[in-house]
Amino acid sequence: MAYTPLTDTTSIVQVRSLINEPTALMFSDTDILAWLDEATSLVLQMTLCGEDADNTFTLATGVMEYAHSSVYSAGCIKTEALLYQADTVANKWSSGAKCLIKITPRLFRQLDEGAAGAPIYWTEFNESIWIWPDPIAGVNTHKITCLFYKNITDTEKDASNTLQNLPEYMQEYVVWYAVAKAFERDGKYIQARQYYDIFYNFIMFSRQDVLYKPVDSKSMMKLGDNTQFV
Amino acid sequence: MAAFYAKSDILDEVRRIINEPTARVFSDTEINAWIDTAARRISVLTLCNESVEAEDSSTFADYDAEAVLGNKFIKLEYVTMASQSTDDTTIRGLQRIDPRAMGHVGDATIGVPRFYFFFEDTIFLWSPVDKASNTTINLKAFGYTMVDDYGAGASETLPDEVQHITIDYVLSCCYCKDGKHSLAADHMRRFMQNCMLARRDVNDEIIRADRKDMAQLPDYIVSPEGQIMR
Numbered sequence: 001m002a003y004t005p006l007t008d009t010t011s012i013v014q015v016r017s018l019i020n021e022p023t024a025l026m027f028s029d030t031d032i033l034a035w036l037d038e039a040t041s042l043v044l045q046m047t048l049c050g051e052d053a054d055n056t057f058t059l060a061t062g063v064m065e066y067a068h069s070s071v072y073s074a075g076c077i078k079t080e081a082l083l084y085q086a087d088t089v090a091n092k093w094s095s096g097a098k099c100l101i102k103i104t105p106r107l108f109r110q111l112d113e114g115a116a117g118a119p120i121y122w123t124e125f126n127e128s129i130w131i132w133p134d135p136i137a138g139v140n141t142h143k144i145t146c147l148f149y150k151n152i153t154d155t156e157k158d159a160s161n162t163l164q165n166l167p168e169y170m171q172e173y174v175v176w177y178a179v180a181k182a183f184e185r186d187g188k189y190i191q192a193r194q195y196y197d198i199f200y201n202f203i204m205f206s207r208q209d210v211l212y213k214p215v216d217s218k219s220m221m222k223l224g225d226n227t228q229f230v
Numbered sequence: 231m232a233a234f235y236a237k238s239d240i241l242d243e244v245r246r247i248i249n250e251p252t253a254r255v256f257s258d259t260e261i262n263a264w265i266d267t268a269a270r271r272i273s274v275l276t277l278c279n280e281s282v283e284a285e286d287s288s289t290f291a292d293y294d295a296e297a298v299l300g301n302k303f304i305k306l307e308y309v310t311m312a313s314q315s316t317d318d319t320t321i322r323g324l325q326r327i328d329p330r331a332m333g334h335v336g337d338a339t340i341g342v343p344r345f346y347f348f349f350e351d352t353i354f355l356w357s358p359v360d361k362a363s364n365t366t367i368n369l370k371a372f373g374y375t376m377v378d379d380y381g382a383g384a385s386e387t388l389p390d391e392v393q394h395i396t397i398d399y400v401l402s403c404c405y406c407k408d409g410k411h412s413l414a415a416d417h418m419r420r421f422m423q424n425c426m427l428a429r430r431d432v433n434d435e436i437i438r439a440d441r442k443d444m445a446q447l448p449d450y451i452v453s454p455e456g457q458i459m460r
Binding site for chain 2: 002003014017018019020051052053054080081083084092093094096097098099101102147167168169172179183188190191194195197198201202205206209213214215216220221223224225226
């Protein structure tokens with residue numbers, strides 16, 4: 001049977017099963033949903049599992065700063081990389097396409113490539129992306145694809161099935177957070193702490209897989225000559 | 231997969247430990263749902279469910295550098311590319327790069343890609359694909375995915391050696407519902423420890439290919455302490 005992503009209804013059923021309250025008595029569905037939504041945002045923030053590569057913005061001549069509100073349709077926790085597409089949409093990955101290099105604002109005009117032209121560097125501050133050098137007229141129709149880690153927006157938090165903003169393999173963790181909240185509300189603080197620990201242990205366990213993005217070294221692309229003890 | 235532990239075996243074992251041979255407090259439906267959840271958690275935490283996805287040439291257009299995968303991979307281990315769809319003599323392993331290296335390594339000329347990185351279910355390739363010169367392209371992604379459920383008899387989704395770990399997760403859920411929270415936390419701790427021990431070696435910094443000298447008889451062996459073993 002194929003896995004069905006959790007919905008508000010099915011996740012509430014799972015929580016009620018664990019707290020042994022099949023129908024609402026002490027805990028309403030609204031209470032449980034609030035805890036599930038809170039957990040969704042927590043998981044997105046703590047593991048950065050909400051990867052998004054679908055946001056693109058167009059460069060404008062002489063414009064260095066691009067506000068998050070104009071770039072991102074989802075909430076952005078952190079931008080990972082910006083991919084510069086050096087041509088029209090039809091040939092967006094043609095020669096000249098590259099990933100921009102992240103710098104700090106103190107390096108503006110301190111680096112050799114100071115003249116306006118195709119972007120080389122970027123930085124992020126105060127919910128804005130800054131591109132350096134200034135885009136010139138010849139590149140003002142070119143686009144930047146953003147690789148970033150998203151959070152849920154206010155609208156998504158109030159909408160149905162908020163936890164579907166999580167990857168499928170992370171969704172079921174939120175149930176344990178809601179269980180912990182229920183026991184805390186019931187005055188069972190020690191038990192609540194145990195289930196908080198379960199939730200956080202699951203998150204930390206998965207976090208490493210999500211955050212650790214290894215690269216292959218040149219030596220890994222061939223058979224090594226000698227065995228070495230490390 | 232052979233029925234080392236069928237789903238019914240897990241159910242029987244759980245009922246044996248909670249001393250409820252027939253459904254009274256816990257229904258079979260409830261316990262089976264927890265077994266399925268446990269199977270999904272095990273596959274995510276141990277990365278025991280290997281999957282290979284192939285993307286053929288219909289996925290790519292000229293100058294394309296993105297391949298959106300259908301499977302929800304937790305983590306990718308390898309990516310290969312062949313310039314022919316059925317004959318794998320052209321198959322080549324791609325080298326994983328950091329997104330920042332896109333456009334800065336290798337040849338920017340379109341052709342058959344040699345590098346890749348993975349973000350939001352998408353493989354980004356470098357250099358971009360030259361579809362005109364390579365009309366049949368086959369990309370294969372090797373990685374780890376979440377199982378859908380435990381699986382029916384003789385079709386268990388987990389490898390034999392991790393199936394028993396399911397029991398601790400289900401017991402934890404049972405004790406949680408029954409108000410025995412210390413026991414619940416205990417079994418969940420044991421579940422996570424077992425997952426940690428059963429976790430596949432997926433650390434990419436460890437060179438997993440054999441070195442050339444392993445296929446030869448050594449003249450002598452040097453211990454890690456630097457002593458020659460005669």
